[in-house]
Structures are given as C-alpha cells and as structure tokens.
Amino acid sequence: MPGVTPPATRGEVIATLAIVGGLAAIIASGPVRRRLADHPSAEECVALLDRYVEHVVRAADPKVPSGDLASRKAQARTLSSSDPSFARCTTDLTRKEAECAMAANNADEFERCLP
Known part of the structure; x- marks a missing residue:
C-alpha cells in the first residue's frame, strides 16, 4: 500500500x-x-567575596582608600551571612571555578568563571 x-x-x-x-x-x-x-571551603568562599568586592569597588574608584575598601568588604560579609545563595558556595561552586575567579583581573572576568 x-x-x-x-x-x-x-x-x-x-x-x-x-x-x-x-x-x-x-x-x-x-x-x-x-x-x-572538589568544592571551595567556607574560608575560600569568604576570600572570593572579598575579591569580588575589591574588583567592584576599584572599578568605581581605582584610588579607593584602604579603609573604605575594608568597610565595604565587612558590609558584604555581613549581608552574605544571611544570604542562602552565598551559603551554597561550598556546594554549588567547584574548586576550579573558585580558582578561576580568584585569578580574575576584574569583576567581569570573575563573573565569567562562575556558573
């Protein structure tokens, strides 16, 4: 047929x-x-946060005083302590992604390393 x-x-x-x-x-x-x-430790996640804050703050003001930078990092740590997505850093990120982000030269490169 x-x-x-x-x-x-x-x-x-x-x-x-x-x-x-x-x-x-x-x-x-x-x-x-x-x-x-392998995943980053909690300490490495805090270092990632500090590094990201540094990139963002320096992008806005390359000559930011060190006291202001330290204040911004402390503020970011405080905010992240109640953020569930930051708490998942030790399980959602891989060590390779964390190493890539730590080696980044600016915030854009940093963000491209993360999922």
Whole structure:
C-alpha cells in the first residue's frame, strides 16, 4: 500500500533507545560531575567575596582608600551571612571555578568563571 510505513524493526528500536539513553547520560553527567568535584571551603568562599568586592569597588574608584575598601568588604560579609545563595558556595561552586575567579583581573572576568 502506498503511504504506509512498515513497522520499525527490533534493531531500529534498540538503536533509537541507545541513542536516546546516551544523550540522557551526557546531559545528566554535568550535574553529577559538579556534585563529585572538589568544592571551595567556607574560608575560600569568604576570600572570593572579598575579591569580588575589591574588583567592584576599584572599578568605581581605582584610588579607593584602604579603609573604605575594608568597610565595604565587612558590609558584604555581613549581608552574605544571611544570604542562602552565598551559603551554597561550598556546594554549588567547584574548586576550579573558585580558582578561576580568584585569578580574575576584574569583576567581569570573575563573573565569567562562575556558573
């Protein structure tokens, strides 16, 4: 009969399932690898926060007095202590992302390192 498609063979069904399963495994591997990766410590997360604040403050005023910079860092630490997203730094960031951010030369580079 014209226009009638023959049913799929068993081999075609298995091949299709293998392709779909392989793609699902690739997609799911990202979050699994993230969970299994090394993560920064709480102290390293505070250092990341300090580094980011320094980048942002210096972008606004390259000659900011050290006392003002220290004050801004302290203020950011206080705000972060009640921020649930900052508390997840030790589980959501990988050590590689944290190292990238710490090596960044400015806030834009810093942000590109993070998920």
